[in-house]
Each structure stands twice: as structure tokens, then as C-alpha cells.
Amino acid sequence: MIxxxxxxxxxxxxxxxxxxxxxxxxIGYEACRALLWLGARVVVAEINKRNGADSARxxxxxxxxxxxxxxxxxxxxxxxxxxxxxxxxxxYGKVDIVINNATVASLGAVKDVSIQTWDRSYRVNLRGPxxxxxAFLPGMLERKYGVxxxxxxxxxxxxxxxxxxxxxxxxxxxxxxxELENSGVCAFTxxxxxxxxxxxxxAIPQLARMMGISLDDLDVILxxxxxxxxxxGAGFAAAVALAEQFKGQETASMPALIAAGIDVPKxxxxxxxxxxxxxxxxxxxxxxxxxxxxxxQSGGWKQRSVFxxxxxxxxxxxxxxxxxxxxxQTLDRLEQAAGNGSSADLAAIHAxxxxxxxYYGYMFEIGKGYIKDPxxxxxxxAIVRGWQSDAEALxxxxxx
Numbered sequence: 001m002i003x004x005x006x007x008x009x010x011x012x013x014x015x016x017x018x019x020x021x022x023x024x025x026x027i028g029y030e031a032c033r034a035l036l037w038l039g040a041r042v043v044v045a046e047i048n049k050r051n052g053a054d055s056a057r058x059x060x061x062x063x064x065x066x067x068x069x070x071x072x073x074x075x076x077x078x079x080x081x082x083x084x085x086x087x088x089x090x091x092y093g094k095v096d097i098v099i100n101n102a103t104v105a106s107l108g109a110v111k112d113v114s115i116q117t118w119d120r121s122y123r124v125n126l127r128g129p130x131x132x133x134x135a136f137l138p139g140m141l142e143r144k145y146g147v148x149x150x151x152x153x154x155x156x157x158x159x160x161x162x163x164x165x166x167x168x169x170x171x172x173x174x175x176x177x178x179e180l181e182n183s184g185v186c187a188f189t190x191x192x193x194x195x196x197x198x199x200x201x202x203a204i205p206q207l208a209r210m211m212g213i214s215l216d217d218l219d220v221i222l223x224x225x226x227x228x229x230x231x232x233g234a235g236f237a238a239a240v241a242l243a244e245q246f247k248g249q250e251t252a253s254m255p256a257l258i259a260a261g262i263d264v265p266k267x268x269x270x271x272x273x274x275x276x277x278x279x280x281x282x283x284x285x286x287x288x289x290x291x292x293x294x295x296x297q298s299g300g301w302k303q304r305s306v307f308x309x310x311x312x313x314x315x316x317x318x319x320x321x322x323x324x325x326x327x328x329q330t331l332d333r334l335e336q337a338a339g340n341g342s343s344a345d346l347a348a349i350h351a352x353x354x355x356x357x358x359y360y361g362y363m364f365e366i367g368k369g370y371i372k373d374p375x376x377x378x379x380x381x382a383i384v385r386g387w388q389s390d391a392e393a394l395x396x397x398x399x400x
Contacts, residue, residue, distance in 0.1 A: 003034040003234040006262035012241045014039035017092045019084075019136070021075050021128065022102030024051030027192055029059075030233025031099060036063040038241055043088045043095065045073040045102070075102050075128030085135045095136050097147040097240055100129040100169070105153075105162040113161045125165035129172060137176075137185065144184035147243045148176060149236070152191040152250060170250055174310065177248035186247035190239050192232035193252055227253055231264045238262065246325075250317070254350075255326040258333070263348065275343045279397060283346065284338035286394040290356070291331035293387055298324045319362050321355030334398075346398065353395030360388035 018035050022028045024046035032042045036059060044059070046052030049072050056070035071087045074080040088095050104124045106117045129150055140146025150173035153166045169189065176187035227235070235253020238260035239246050245259060257264055275283070301312045317323050322330070330351050337345035364384045368377070 001034065001037055001234070002230055002257070002262060002264065003037050003237055003260075006238070006257070006260040008038060008238065008241050008260050010037060010039050012038045013237075016040040016096045017043065017088070017094055018097040018099065018240065019043040019045055019088060019095050019132075020099045020101055021045040021073065021132070022047075024048050024055045026229055027195060027232045027236065028099075028101040029055050030230045031101065031236040032059055032068065032233075033062070033230075034234040034237030035240070036067050038237060040097075041066065041092060042068045043084075043092070044068055044070045045075065045084055046070065047072070047074050047102070075100075075131065076123035078131055081128075081131040081135050094139060094143065096140065096143075096145060097149070098132050098136050099149045099236060099240070100132060100151050101236070102128060103151070103153075103162075103166075105159065107158055108161065109158055110160040118161050121161045121165045125162065126168050126172070129169055133172075133176065137180075140185045141180075141183055146185040147240055148173075148180075148185065148187045149240065150176075150187070150189040152189050173250070174248065178306070186243040188239070188243065188246045188248060189250040190236060190246070190256065191250070191252045192235065193227040193254060195227055195229055195232045227264065231257065234262070249323065249325060250313070251323060251325060255323065255329060258326075258329050275338075275341075275346055277341060280338040280341050280346075283394065283397050284335050286390055286397065287331045287335040287338060290387075290390050290394060291328060291335065293390070294324065294327055294331070298328075316359060319355070320359040321352040327356065334394075351395075351398060353391050353398065357388050357391040357395065360384055360391060364388065 013035060016039070018032075018040045020028050020032050020035070020042055023032050023042070023044040028044075028046075032044065032055070035042055042059065044052050044056045046055065052070040052072060056068045059068040060066070069087070069091050071084050072080075073084045085095075102124060104121055106113060106121060108117070133148060137146065137148060140148070150169045151166075152170050153163065173187050173189035180187055232253045235256040239251060239253075239256035242256065242259055246256065254264065298316075301309050304312065313324070320327065330349060333349055334346065334351060337349065364381055367381055367384060370377075
């Protein structure tokens with residue numbers, strides 16, 4: 001199992017009860033497997049009776065009787081969620097962790113998607129997590145321990161009915177983080193990346209047609225974010241195990257795996273590149289410089305208002321290709337690999353420096369309108385150009 005290859009162990013989540021919605025298959029099922037390996041027991045909350053029962057049966061067969069129970073659940077129905085709470089408490093006495101994995105995704109232009117489809121998306125993708133928060137947060141607060149996980153997604157055009165609700169779920173996670181401060185209960189949001197499930201793969205041709213691009217072009221767009229079903233689920237479990245590290249953030253499966261010491265190679269062969277000692281020295285130095293600048297910048301964000309912080313965080317992720325936390329971890333790994341002189345480790349690290357340099361280019365452009373004094377403006381813009389140049393230089397070194 002992927003989860004077994006990192007620094008977490010089989011007692012990391014001992015005695016913890018985890019409720020995973022939409023766990024009848026796919027990412028939810030794989031998250032349950034990883035959680036069970038970490039020592040937890042799980043509640044499979046699933047609307048499809050056959051899939052839910054089969055999921056619990058397979059989990060108990062793999063990890064032992066009593067490892068999992070299935071509760072037939074419609075997360076958008078208040079009475080169904082009340083029954084879920086009742087059954088979970090009856091079997092396990094508590095629920096420590098909730099992962100809002102259940103989802104429905106519909107394709108179509110905003111102007112074409114029926115209001116009934118929007119309502120269904122709201123019901124599952126936002127109303128459901130709110131009902132679960134109302135049902136299970138009081139018990140977590142009483143015990144002064146808990147983890148509540150919202151799930152975001154990788155979105156694009158023609159997915160508005162889905163993405164609008166997922167964005168709202170991100171904000172729900174941020175709101176809960178603020179409300180739960182110093183309570184012992186953590187809230188955060190995680191996205192799996194693009195996972196080639198049967199449902200996702202079957203939707204790609206339709207999405208490509210709507211976007212007016214070829215399947216090959218869409219494949220290129222999605223490739224950088226592609227992760228296996230098992231890796232995505234293991235990332236969910238790893239993030240839960242490291243909840244204190246991720247609380248209040250919007251993260252993804254890959255950085256959670258990295259934080260847990262798990263390396264998941266991209267599909268296809270790793271490019272064989274040999275780095276000289278001089279290359280490694282330069283990579284190490286530029287990685288350090290870029291990391292220190294980014295750490296100082298993101299630290300400064302915390303001095304801003306909550307609204308400014310959220311704008312800065314989301315703007316960075318959108319333009320830089322990864323969250324700040326992902327970048328800091330990636331740059332630290334680059335620095336360590338270069339320090340060890342390991343060409344294989346360096347080649348295996350995914351670091352989209354072009355996107356990070358692009359973010360600084362974006363900062364340069366918007367910075368032109370923020371400072372009125374010409375001399376002060378040029379001074380600050382030169383600093384930003386320096387940051388961009390360092391990121392570009394590091395990218396060139398890694399690509400050779």
C-alpha cells in the first residue's frame with residue numbers, strides 16, 4: 001500500500017473513528033483502506049446500497065471484522081444524516097473525523113444547465129457537508145478533538161454547477177477553521193487532483209467538445225494534476241493524520257503524501273538526467289533563495305486582514321500552480337536532494353518553476369499600478385523581477 005511507504009505507522013490513528021461519505025468506491029474507498037492501515041476504524045456513508053455494503057465487506061475482509069460499517073446515507077437529507085449519526089454512535093460510540101468525499105458533478109455551460117441540476121449539486125456538495133458539521137462537530141468539541149475535512153476539486157469551464165459548490169465548500173472549511181480556533185478540532189480542505197476514475201474518464205470527451213479542444217490537448221492540461229485513485233485516497237488519509245499541519249489550509253493529495261514522506265512517481269518513465277556537482281550546488285543555492293523569499297512573503301500575508309489573506313492565498317495557488325505550503329515543501333526537497341548530490345531524486349521532484357516565475361510576472365504587472373512614486377515603484381518592481389529571475393534560473397537548471 002502507498003500509505004505504508006512513508007513515515008506514518010499503523011498506530012498513527014489508533015482508536016480513531018473516521019466517517020467517509022461517498023466511500024462505496026473510488027477515492028473514498030481507497031481513503032478508507034489507508035485510514036484502516038493507519039489504525040482507524042471507518043464508517044462507510046454511501047447512497048448506493050450495493051456499493052456501500054460491498055465496500056464495507058471488502059474492508060472487513062482485508063483489515064479484520066469490525067474495521068468498517070456501512071450506513072446507507074443521503075448526505076443532503078437531514079433525517080438520513082441523523083440516522084447516520086445514530087448508527088455510527090451505536091456501533092463505535094463516537095466519530096472523531098469526517099471526510100466529505102461524497103459528490104455529484106455535472107457538465108454544461110452555466111446558461112444551459114437546468115436549475116434542478118444546480119439544486120442537486122447544492123444538496124450534495126454543500127448542504128451535505130453543512131448537515132454533517134451540525135451533526136458531528138458538537139461531539140468533537142465536547143471531546144476537544146476532531147478533524148472535519150472539506151473536499152475541493154480541479155475545475156475548468158463547463159463545470160460551473162459543480163465548481164461553484166466546491167468553491168463554497170472551500171470557504172466552509174475556512175469559516176470552520178476560524179470558528180474552531182483553540183478548540184482542539186481542526187478543519188481544512190483537500191482536493192485529490194485529477195483522478196482517472198471511470199466516471200472522470202467517461203466525461204473527458206464531452207468536456208473536450210464543450211471546450212472546443214482536442215482530447216490530446218485536454219490530456220496535456222490534466223496530465224500535470226493526474227494522480228492514481230489509491231494515491232488520492234492515501235493523500236486524504238495522510239492529511240487527516242497530519243491535520244495539525246494542514247488545518248485552515250486548502251491543500252491536495254500530493255502535498256499531503258509528500259508531507260508524510262511518501263513519493264508517488266508520475267505516470268510514465270522518469271526522465272534520466274545527470275546533474276554535476278556544480279549543478280547540484282547551484283540548484284541548492286537557488287532553491288534556498290526562492291524558498292526563503294516565499295516563506296517571508298507568505299509569513300507577511302498573516303499580518304493582513306482575513307479577506308486579504310484569502311485573496312492572496314487563492315491568487316498564489318491559481319498562478320503558481322501549487323499552494324504556498326506545497327511550494328515550500330517542494331523547494332525544501334530540492335535543496336535536500338541537491339545537497340545529497342542525487343540526480344535521481346532531483347529528476348523525480350515535480351517543481352513547475354515556470355508557473356512560479358509566472359506568478360512573479362503577474363505580481364510585476366499588478367505592481368505597476370500600486371505605487372505612485374516612480375522611484376519607489378521601480379525599486380520594488382526590480383525586486384520582483386529578481387524573484388522571477390531566480391525561479392526561472394532554477395527551472396533551467398532542473399531541466400538542463
